[in-house]
Amino acid sequence: AQSVAQPEDQVNVAEGNPLTVKCTYSVSGNPYLFWYVQYPNRGLQFLLKYITGDNLVKGSYGFEAEFNKSQTSFHLKKPSALVSDSALYFCAVRASRGGYQKVTFGTGTKLQVIP
Amino acid sequence: NAGVMQNPRHLVRRRGQEARLRCSPMKGHSHVYWYRQLPEEGLKFMVYLQKENIIDESGMPKERFSAEFPKEGPSILRIQQVVRGDSAAYFCASSLDTILNSPLHFGNGTRLTVT
Numbered sequence: 001a002q003s004v005a006q007p008e009d010q011v012n013v014a015e016g017n018p019l020t021v022k023c024t025y026s027v028s029g030n031p032y033l034f035w036y037v038q039y040p041n042r043g044l045q046f047l048l049k050y051i052t053g054d055n056l057v058k059g060s061y062g063f064e065a066e067f068n069k070s071q072t073s074f075h076l077k078k079p080s081a082l083v084s085d086s087a088l089y090f091c092a093v094r095a096s097r098g099g100y101q102k103v104t105f106g107t108g109t110k111l112q113v114i115p
Numbered sequence: 116n117a118g119v120m121q122n123p124r125h126l127v128r129r130r131g132q133e134a135r136l137r138c139s140p141m142k143g144h145s146h147v148y149w150y151r152q153l154p155e156e157g158l159k160f161m162v163y164l165q166k167e168n169i170i171d172e173s174g175m176p177k178e179r180f181s182a183e184f185p186k187e188g189p190s191i192l193r194i195q196q197v198v199r200g201d202s203a204a205y206f207c208a209s210s211l212d213t214i215l216n217s218p219l220h221f222g223n224g225t226r227l228t229v230t
Contacts, residue, residue, distance in 0.1 A: 009155070034218060043119070043206055043221030044158070090158060100163070100170055103219065105150075107157030 002027040004093050004106035012112045013081045021076040021109045023091030033074040034092040035065055038108070044090060050074060051096075061085070081113045117142065119209050120189075121222035128229050134194040134201070136225045140209030147190045148219060149175075149182060152204040161205075164190060197229045 003026045013019045025031055032051055036044040048059025055067045065076045074091060091106040120139040128134050140147050149161040160174040164184035175182065179197075184190040194201055204226050208219035 036219075036221075041223070043121075043208075043223045044219070045221070046218040049218060102160060102163070102171060102173075103148075104160070105158040107155070 002093055002095060002102070002104050004091050004104055006089075006091055006106035006109045008109050009107075010110040010112060012114060014114050015083055016080050019076075019078050019081045019085070019111065019113070021089050021091075021111060023074045023076065023106060024072050025074060025091070025093040026072065027093050027095050030096040031074075032094045032096050033065070033067065034094075034103070035059065035063070035074075035076050036090045036092060036105075038088040038090065040087075047076075047089075081111075083113045083115050086111055086113045119207055119220050119222035121205075121207050121225050123225060124223065126225055126227045128197045128227065130198055130229060131196050134197050134227055134229075136192040136194075136205050136207075136227070137189045138192070138207030138209075138222060139189040140207075141220050144209035144211055144220070146210045146212065147184050148208045148210070149190075149192050150206045150208065152206060152224070158206070161192070194227075197227070199229050202227055202229045 005024045034049045035047040038044045048057050050057045050067045058064045063078050088108045088110050090108045092103050094101045094103045122137050145166050147164045150158045152158050162175045162182045163171040179195045181193045204224045206224045208221045210217040210219050
């Protein structure tokens with residue numbers, strides 16, 4: 001069974017500092033990995049995805065994520081945090097086999113950027 | 116450019132009543148997913164449907180819950196004889212297809228409160 005772990009319920013970072021939101025995964029075979037962001041009272045919005053190729057993936061709003069196969073991790077990063085980045089972040093994984101594959105989400109990490 | 120539309124945004128039901136949640140996918144999307152979100156529990160997969168077919172209902176309770184996605188009209192998630200534990204945010208997502216890495220597009224959710 002596939003799974004996603006987001007070990008931190010909350011991450012606090014000062015505005016202008018770099019941020020990292022951690023994610024590790026477990027899946028049979030090669031993974032497709034995703035990050036989504038959720039603002040209050042809204043649905044999830046897609047940020048970025050890893051399929052294959054470069055381990056560093058760039059996405060929306062200046063976010064990027066680094067795929068590390070040996071550590072089965074896909075941490076979300078941003079060089080300089082903004083107050084407006086404060087939100088709930090979800091990591092998700094699905095297997096890369098063809099056809100229907102379930103997408104499994106982590107429990108989410110609340111990012112608080114302090115002015 | 117209408118996204119995924121869910122209604123109602125808020126739904127209050129007394130114990131024992133029925134709740135009907137509606138979801139219209141993005142234009143051109145024929146794959147619909149329902150998720151349930153509880154605080155500190157993340158996003159739990161419930162059911163995946165294509166037009167007129169339930170593909171995966173492994174996350175949906177066997178009793179009281181049902182889902183459909185008819186040829187015409189929105190997808191419906193139906194909860195019969197609601198109980199307080201059904202109170203949660205229910206999110207619908209749609210995708211263009213299931214191959215490769217199509218991201219999910221989420222609606223803003225229906226917040227169900229059972230009194």
